[in-house]
Amino acid sequence: MNQFNYYMPTRILFGKGQLNNLHEQKLPGRKALIVISSGKSTRSNGYLERVEKELDKANIEHIVFDKILPNPIKSHVMEGAACARENGCDFILGLGGGSSIDSAKAIAVMATNPGDYWDYISGGTGKGQPVPNKPLPIVAITTTAGTGTEADPWTVTTKEETMEKIGFGYDDTFPYLSIVDPDLMLTVPDDLTAYQGFDALFHSTEGYINRYANEVSDMFALKAIELIGRNLAKAVKDGNDEDARAKIALGNTLAGIVETTSGCTSEHSMEHAMSAYQPKLPHGAGLIMISKAYYEHFVHSGACDDKMIAMAKAMGKENAARPMDFVDALTDLQRACGVADLKMSDYNIRREELPQYVAKARDTMGGLFEVDPVDISDADALKIMEASFK
Structure with missing residues (x-):
C-alpha cells in the first residue's frame, strides 16, 4: 500500500435542495462578504437573493463584492480583502463557479494579512513568504461543476502586470462549509x-x-x-x-x-x-x-x-x-x-x-x-x- 496524507476539514452538504439548509448551519461568523462574479447570472438566476435570504434567517449580516472575472486577477483579490476589512466582515462566502470561490479563498487570506498577495505566492515573481495570520473562514456555494474548489484548499489567481497565473493554497484555505446543490447548475x-x-x-x-x-x-x-x-x-x-x-x-x-x-x-x-x-x-x-x-x-x-x-x-x-x-x-x-x-x-x-x-x-x-x-x-x-x- 502506498503512503498518503489525507486531510479534509470541510463539511460538505451535497444534494438537491441543500441551499435551503444554509440557515440551519453553524456559520463561522456574524457578517459575511459574499463574493460573486461580475456577470449577471448569479443575480438573474436568483441565487444571490436566495443566499441573502438564508443569511437573513440566520441573523447574519452581509455585503456583496461583485467584481470577480472568469480568470480572477490579483487586484480584485486585494480590493475584496480591503472591502472585507473596512466593513468588519468576519467570514467570506464564495457564491458561483470556481473563479468566485477561488477568489473568496484568496480574499480571506489577504483580509487578515499584510502586504501584497504575491508576497505569499511561490513560483514566478512570487516571494513565497509564509502567511503569518490565519485567513478568515470560507463558505463555498458552488453553482457550477468544474473545479472541485469546494472540496480542496486551492485557488488560482493571475497577476495581471506580469501575466502569471499561479495556484496557491494550504490547510487554512479549505472551506469551513461547502454546499453543492445540483439544482443551482441547471442554468449553466x-x-x-x-x-x-x-x-x-x-x-x-x-x-x-x-x-x-x-x-x-x-x-x-x-x-x-x-x-x-x-x-x-x-x-x-x-x-x-x-x-x-x-x-x-x-x-x-x-x-x-x-x-x-x-x-x-x-x-x-x-x-x-x-x-x-x-x-x-x-x-x-x-x-x-x-x-x-x-x-x-x-x-x-x-x-x-x-x-x-x-x-x-x-x-x-x-x-x-x-x-x-x-x-x-x-x-x-x-x-x-x-x-x-x-x-x-x-x-x-x-x-x-x-x-x-x-x-x-x-x-x-x-x-x-x-x-x-x-x-x-x-x-x-x-x-x-x-x-x-x-
Missing part, C-alpha cells in the same frame, strides 16, 4: 457545462496518473472519471437532466478531493500559461485544446499504460485493452459534447508564440512538471502545444 449553458466538466475530468485524470498518486486518490479519481465521463454529454445535451447534473456535480466534488490527496500535472501548467496571456480563454476550453496531444504523449512513453486502460474503462470502454483506448474515449466525449474542434487561434494564440507559453508554464507552475508520470521537457511541451494548435 451547454458550452460552459462542457468546459467546466472537462476541467473536473482532467483534475481526476491528472490526479490519477500523478507520480505521487495513492490508494485513496485513485479511489476518488476513478469514480470521478466514471461519473463525468459517462454523464457529461447528457448534461450538455439537456441541461435540465437532473440525474446527469447531479452525477456531474458529485464527480466534480470527488475531483476536488483528488486535488487534496494527489494533484494536477503539467497539463494545468500549460493551460494556465495560455489563459494568463489570453484571459478570455475559458480554462476548461484551453485544457480541451491540448488534451489529446498531452495524453498521447503518455501513451507513447509507456509510463502509465495500466492507468490509461483503467481510465478508458471508467469512461465506458469496458473492453479497453490498450492505453490509446483512453485517448479515443476522451476524443469521443469531446465530439459528443461539441467541443472537439476548439481552436487556439480563435483566442488570439499564434503558433509562433507557443515557446513563450511553454516558458511561462515552467516558470510559474514548474512544480507540476515534477509530478508527471514521465518527465516532460520543454521540447516535449512545445511538441504537445504545436500538435494542438489549430
Whole structure:
C-alpha cells in the first residue's frame, strides 16, 4: 500500500435542495462578504437573493463584492480583502463557479494579512513568504461543476502586470462549509457545462496518473472519471437532466478531493500559461485544446499504460485493452459534447508564440512538471502545444 496524507476539514452538504439548509448551519461568523462574479447570472438566476435570504434567517449580516472575472486577477483579490476589512466582515462566502470561490479563498487570506498577495505566492515573481495570520473562514456555494474548489484548499489567481497565473493554497484555505446543490447548475449553458466538466475530468485524470498518486486518490479519481465521463454529454445535451447534473456535480466534488490527496500535472501548467496571456480563454476550453496531444504523449512513453486502460474503462470502454483506448474515449466525449474542434487561434494564440507559453508554464507552475508520470521537457511541451494548435 502506498503512503498518503489525507486531510479534509470541510463539511460538505451535497444534494438537491441543500441551499435551503444554509440557515440551519453553524456559520463561522456574524457578517459575511459574499463574493460573486461580475456577470449577471448569479443575480438573474436568483441565487444571490436566495443566499441573502438564508443569511437573513440566520441573523447574519452581509455585503456583496461583485467584481470577480472568469480568470480572477490579483487586484480584485486585494480590493475584496480591503472591502472585507473596512466593513468588519468576519467570514467570506464564495457564491458561483470556481473563479468566485477561488477568489473568496484568496480574499480571506489577504483580509487578515499584510502586504501584497504575491508576497505569499511561490513560483514566478512570487516571494513565497509564509502567511503569518490565519485567513478568515470560507463558505463555498458552488453553482457550477468544474473545479472541485469546494472540496480542496486551492485557488488560482493571475497577476495581471506580469501575466502569471499561479495556484496557491494550504490547510487554512479549505472551506469551513461547502454546499453543492445540483439544482443551482441547471442554468449553466451547454458550452460552459462542457468546459467546466472537462476541467473536473482532467483534475481526476491528472490526479490519477500523478507520480505521487495513492490508494485513496485513485479511489476518488476513478469514480470521478466514471461519473463525468459517462454523464457529461447528457448534461450538455439537456441541461435540465437532473440525474446527469447531479452525477456531474458529485464527480466534480470527488475531483476536488483528488486535488487534496494527489494533484494536477503539467497539463494545468500549460493551460494556465495560455489563459494568463489570453484571459478570455475559458480554462476548461484551453485544457480541451491540448488534451489529446498531452495524453498521447503518455501513451507513447509507456509510463502509465495500466492507468490509461483503467481510465478508458471508467469512461465506458469496458473492453479497453490498450492505453490509446483512453485517448479515443476522451476524443469521443469531446465530439459528443461539441467541443472537439476548439481552436487556439480563435483566442488570439499564434503558433509562433507557443515557446513563450511553454516558458511561462515552467516558470510559474514548474512544480507540476515534477509530478508527471514521465518527465516532460520543454521540447516535449512545445511538441504537445504545436500538435494542438489549430
